[in-house]
Amino acid sequence: MSTAGSLVWFARHELRLAWRDWTTLLTAGNRRRVRIIAIAILVVAALMHLIAYAMLSDFIKEGVQADKATLLSLTVSALLVWSVMLSQALESVTRAFYARADLDLILASPADARKLFMVRIAAIAVAAIGMAVLIAAPFINIMALCDSPRWLGTYVTALAMGLAAAAAAVALVEFLFRTLGPKRTRIAAQVVAAIIGAAFVIGLQTAAILSAGTISRFQVLQSDVVLSVVPGTDSLLWLPARALLGEPAAVVIFLVFAIAALVTAIVVFSARFGANALAAGTATRPSTRQQGGGQRFRPVSQTRALREKEWKLLRRDPWLLSQSLLQVLYLVPPAVLLWQSFGARHAAFILIVPILVMAAGQLAGGLAWLAISGEDAADLIASAPIAPRAITRAKVEAVIGAVALIFLPFLIALAIAAPREALATAAGILVAAGGATAIQLWFRVQAKRSHFRRRQTSSRLATFAEAFSSIGWAAAAALAASATWLALIPAFLAAAVLTGAWLASPTRA
Amino acid sequence: MVAGLLKPDAGAISIFGIDALENPTAAKQIVAWVSDEPMIYERLTPFEFLEFVAGLWGVDAKLAEARARDLLAWLDLTPHMHERCEGFSKGMRQKVALASALVHDPRLIILDEPLTGLDAGSARLVKEVMRERVRRGDTVIMTTHILEVAERMADRIGVMAHGRLIAEGTLDELRRQAGQGGTSLEDTFLTLTAADSADLL
Structure with a gap:
């Protein structure tokens, strides 16, 4: 038994809370689901290993050489994964500061809160590692099984990357706290987290398009131009890549460096965690005087009042805007591709079609959740003298209007350059956005707007249906743009997904 | 049920002679409901919120604006009418919610624990508002655990x-x-x- 208030005692306490959160998330409180979930995890794991084997078999046959091209590709991949880890860790650190929950109790107790913060920083690292390992495990296992056991060292490298991400996230949030103050740090950190996760991959794709005219980032990394400017294979720059290859010395150096970084972050910043959490909790939000807000009431219809309210709330919430418009960031590469290929009949246009359709579906799903489930004054709206059907219609119009506003410039540009592709894209965007909105209507669960990030966990069925419907319509639009009747197959599958979602929806039940 | 949020299993609801089940829109037109948790939008100002509610209830813009300005002044919210509600105290939020409930001039006002979390000054103001509405001939239904x-x-x-x-x-x-x-x-x-x-x- 550990002494109350000790590091181990706090670790056990945190572990118990985390385990209960995790099981609730997976089973939604239904213990009978545990067996089904366990079987599902095993099936998915087996499937992922098969996919990993299919993807890596050629690579294994040719043999892995630690040449410049491989080291560069691995370094870029590691940076990509690390940026996602950092993004997740930034979110977690911000939550640790601002979601008071039990902090008032612990800070008011005679226990040394610093120990709790040490445990919480370590937990942030574990969460970041867990996510990366979950994705990478099938690939590591296949490489270890089919090539060499040294690949198991990659697990240690993933561990080191998670530790380094947590250390960097703690330091970055502390920096924001000192420079921006507790009032603004939360939004700033959340926006930075959202952008970091996406910016790296988008930047790389954009660079690939500009330099090589392809959307594949790896193709550009193999080009002679890039390989001629990167340092030789003996450079220290390749240490993370060598660690990923499982080279023992590189793994050890990288791990020691990451542990040192995290320990430093814990020692330096854990003492400030309590003060920061208190400052975050007591910081009154600045009273924002609304400039340019109407000084007079304007005559509007009931439905227009609802639509305008939705758009106004979205515009004024930088965090929600960054979260829901994150998909729009992914439109930068196709926009660059469109700009580059403009004026020439180019096969690249076909590539743009599914990206636009997919992004529209995802964006519409997020916006529809905000408008339908994330209504903060649902009872007020329900008690207004307006028919429920008119309320729903106004909200759907608000979603489709926002999607149209974002995608119309793309469609116009595409229509001038390639009318057939534009027509397929417009149809795809309409059905994908409509499908995602319909799913949100069928699976509506009243929630707070601030719970936007948790929307995916409220109904896994709705989340998967939304994703597969968007993928199906994106594939159908791409094939339709290529003028092939094969487009009917993914279109039929997407329609089947929507029908299935409707049949399984609680609204229908 | 009277506010139109729930459907009864049986029975009838009549509000000032309007059958709320047969004609819910007409019934809602003369009803206001104020929850114990103020139903307002953090990112709107009280002025914008009242404009939104007036729009929802289909009140003429000029008339609604005049009423809104009066209500905001009466509830001491005029200095804050163009500030977003996100920085407001519970009492201020409750006052904004109350103003929004009155902006369409309802004949029946339902208040759920309206004094919870209010400071003494705000609580007195809310009670005055209720008395004033009753004096005018309106009906106020209030739920409370404070029996005094x-x-x-x-x-x-x-x-x-x-x-x-x-x-x-x-x-x-x-x-x-x-x-x-x-x-x-x-x-x-x-x-x-x-x-x-x-x-x-």
């Missing part, structure tokens, strides 16, 4: 226990029903609810 407030303010009191209305009438009628004379509402309430619990057992 009900005793001092209500013309008729309904006692709910285990989800049922077990007694209803003036304070004197309730005292008679409880077999007590001249006692406080608290004593009357406890006698009535204890009898109901005994009946249930």
Whole structure:
């Protein structure tokens, strides 16, 4: 038994809370689901290993050489994964500061809160590692099984990357706290987290398009131009890549460096965690005087009042805007591709079609959740003298209007350059956005707007249906743009997904 | 149910002669409901929020604006009318919610625990608002756990226990029903609810 208030005692306490959160998330409180979930995890794991084997078999046959091209590709991949880890860790650190929950109790107790913060920083690292390992495990296992056991060292490298991400996230949030103050740090950190996760991959794709005219980032990394400017294979720059290859010395150096970084972050910043959490909790939000807000009431219809309210709330919430418009960031590469290929009949246009359709579906799903489930004054709206059907219609119009506003410039540009592709894209965007909105209507669960990030966990069925419907319509639009009747197959599958979602929806039940 | 949020399994609802089940839109037009948790949007200003609610209730813009300015002044919110509600205290939020409930000039106002979390000044203001509306001939239905407030303010009191209305009438009628004379509402309430619990057992 550990002494109350000790590091181990706090670790056990945190572990118990985390385990209960995790099981609730997976089973939604239904213990009978545990067996089904366990079987599902095993099936998915087996499937992922098969996919990993299919993807890596050629690579294994040719043999892995630690040449410049491989080291560069691995370094870029590691940076990509690390940026996602950092993004997740930034979110977690911000939550640790601002979601008071039990902090008032612990800070008011005679226990040394610093120990709790040490445990919480370590937990942030574990969460970041867990996510990366979950994705990478099938690939590591296949490489270890089919090539060499040294690949198991990659697990240690993933561990080191998670530790380094947590250390960097703690330091970055502390920096924001000192420079921006507790009032603004939360939004700033959340926006930075959202952008970091996406910016790296988008930047790389954009660079690939500009330099090589392809959307594949790896193709550009193999080009002679890039390989001629990167340092030789003996450079220290390749240490993370060598660690990923499982080279023992590189793994050890990288791990020691990451542990040192995290320990430093814990020692330096854990003492400030309590003060920061208190400052975050007591910081009154600045009273924002609304400039340019109407000084007079304007005559509007009931439905227009609802639509305008939705758009106004979205515009004024930088965090929600960054979260829901994150998909729009992914439109930068196709926009660059469109700009580059403009004026020439180019096969690249076909590539743009599914990206636009997919992004529209995802964006519409997020916006529809905000408008339908994330209504903060649902009872007020329900008690207004307006028919429920008119309320729903106004909200759907608000979603489709926002999607149209974002995608119309793309469609116009595409229509001038390639009318057939534009027509397929417009149809795809309409059905994908409509499908995602319909799913949100069928699976509506009243929630707070601030719970936007948790929307995916409220109904896994709705989340998967939304994703597969968007993928199906994106594939159908791409094939339709290529003028092939094969487009009917993914279109039929997407329609089947929507029908299935409707049949399984609680609204229908 | 009266506010149109829930559908009854059976029975009828008539609000000032309007059948709320047959014609819910017309019934909602003259009803306002104020929840114990103020239903407002953090990112809107009180002025914008009242404009939105007036739009929802289809009130003429000029008339609604004049009413909104009066209400905001009456509730001491004029200096904050163009500030977003996100930095407001519970009392200020409750006042914004109350103003929004009155902007369409309802004839029936339903208030759910309107004094919870309010400072003394705001609580008095809310009570004044209710009295004023009753003087004008409107109806105010208020739920409260603070029996002194009900005793001092209500013309008729309904006692709910285990989800049922077990007694209803003036304070004197309730005292008679409880077999007590001249006692406080608290004593009357406890006698009535204890009898109901005994009946249930």
